[in-house]
Amino acid sequence: MRLLIKAPAKINLTLDVLGKRADGYHEVEMVMTTIDLADRIELENRDDGQIIIISHSRFVPEDQRNLAFQAAKLLKERFNIQNGVSISIDKAIPVAAGLAGGSSDAAATLRGLNTLWNLNLTMDELADLGSEIGSDVAFCVYGGTGLARGRGEKVTKLPAPPNCWVILAKPSIGVSTADVYRNVDLKKIDHPNTEAMIKAIQNQQYDEVCRNLGNALEKVTLQMYPEVQHIKEQMEKFGADAVLMSGSGPTVFGFVQHDSRLQRIYNGLRGFCDQVFAVRMLGE
Numbered sequence: 001m002r003l004l005i006k007a008p009a010k011i012n013l014t015l016d017v018l019g020k021r022a023d024g025y026h027e028v029e030m031v032m033t034t035i036d037l038a039d040r041i042e043l044e045n046r047d048d049g050q051i052i053i054i055s056h057s058r059f060v061p062e063d064q065r066n067l068a069f070q071a072a073k074l075l076k077e078r079f080n081i082q083n084g085v086s087i088s089i090d091k092a093i094p095v096a097a098g099l100a101g102g103s104s105d106a107a108a109t110l111r112g113l114n115t116l117w118n119l120n121l122t123m124d125e126l127a128d129l130g131s132e133i134g135s136d137v138a139f140c141v142y143g144g145t146g147l148a149r150g151r152g153e154k155v156t157k158l159p160a161p162p163n164c165w166v167i168l169a170k171p172s173i174g175v176s177t178a179d180v181y182r183n184v185d186l187k188k189i190d191h192p193n194t195e196a197m198i199k200a201i202q203n204q205q206y207d208e209v210c211r212n213l214g215n216a217l218e219k220v221t222l223q224m225y226p227e228v229q230h231i232k233e234q235m236e237k238f239g240a241d242a243v244l245m246s247g248s249g250p251t252v253f254g255f256v257q258h259d260s261r262l263q264r265i266y267n268g269l270r271g272f273c274d275q276v277f278a279v280r281m282l283g284e
């Protein structure tokens, strides 16, 4: 049996760092939402018990380092599954971009294998398993829009944000999430107003959503990679309503409501940035 599953990217509407924990992770509070930019994962059952990753992207590992491999291995061992699986990853989400591409592949693999191997696990159980693989995986299991706390694994659902276009531009550098968190100075954090963002979403106030976009990691990544600042400035100059870096970066996204302005921003960015996307949010 074969299964085809979409693994969408996420963006952070807010990302706050509240402190450093004894286990080395940071306590965070983040409003995240999935967007219509997705990897396509194909799962095919295997009788020989092996987990095989097939990816044609040179940036994606095809061994146990792949988060989709780790997801399959976790389910196989935890539930004593004799079968194996071939996992084909058709990569559309830029790698090491702050868009949770690997985490979403892992989450899609968990959801898909739940069906393929008849495990009957709930979404909450899949999310708990996912958090053993990475901090963003639990959110990616649910998708839609949510508030993530703890180290990112405690997720509560939120309504869909007001509708708009999301333009994404990814500079050619890749960013290590661990490096960015390591460089956070807890005394110098620009805290976003998470509560105001949640209210703006609940009240469907587009202007307030724009006003309250904020990412405590942005300053850190901008200091490490000045080209991210340049992309932010360009996106603002071309007329985006609001602009922010997603996750640990380096991808920058902008919001815009009018189609005519979307085209202008998209064309302007394509002039100096290879990876530019214009997509919708997936909603709830």
Ligand SMILES: C[C@](O)(CO)[C@H](O)COP(=O)(O)OP(=O)(O)OC[C@H]1O[C@@H](n2ccc(N)nc2=O)[C@H](O)[C@@H]1O
Pocket (backbone or CB within 6 Å): 012, 015, 024, 025, 026, 027, 028, 030, 098, 100, 103, 133, 134, 135, 136, 137, 150, 151, 152, 177, 178, 181, 182, 247, 248
């Ligand atoms: C930046 C975000 O993508 C925003 O959604 C996440 O906070 C990071 O999620 P992720 O990539 O799934 O992170 P993980 O794979 O769990 O952790 C990678 C590394 O980032 C750091 N890390 C991650 C999450 C967190 N709350 N605090 C941290 O300090 C740790 O050094 C960790 O070793």
Ligand SMILES: Nc1ncnc2c1ncn2[C@@H]1O[C@H](COP(=O)(O)OP(=O)(O)OP(=O)(O)O)[C@@H](O)[C@H]1O
Pocket (backbone or CB within 6 Å): 059, 060, 061, 065, 066, 067, 068, 089, 094, 095, 096, 097, 098, 099, 100, 101, 102, 103, 105, 106, 136, 175, 177, 247, 248, 249
């Ligand atoms: N399925 C996968 N897709 C992409 N990268 C993967 C995958 N599995 C493991 N990786 C490794 O993970 C690293 C980070 O890639 P990923 O695209 O997940 O980062 P990210 O978007 O910054 O994640 P996050 O936003 O969760 O921090 C890559 O350099 C790659 O070596």
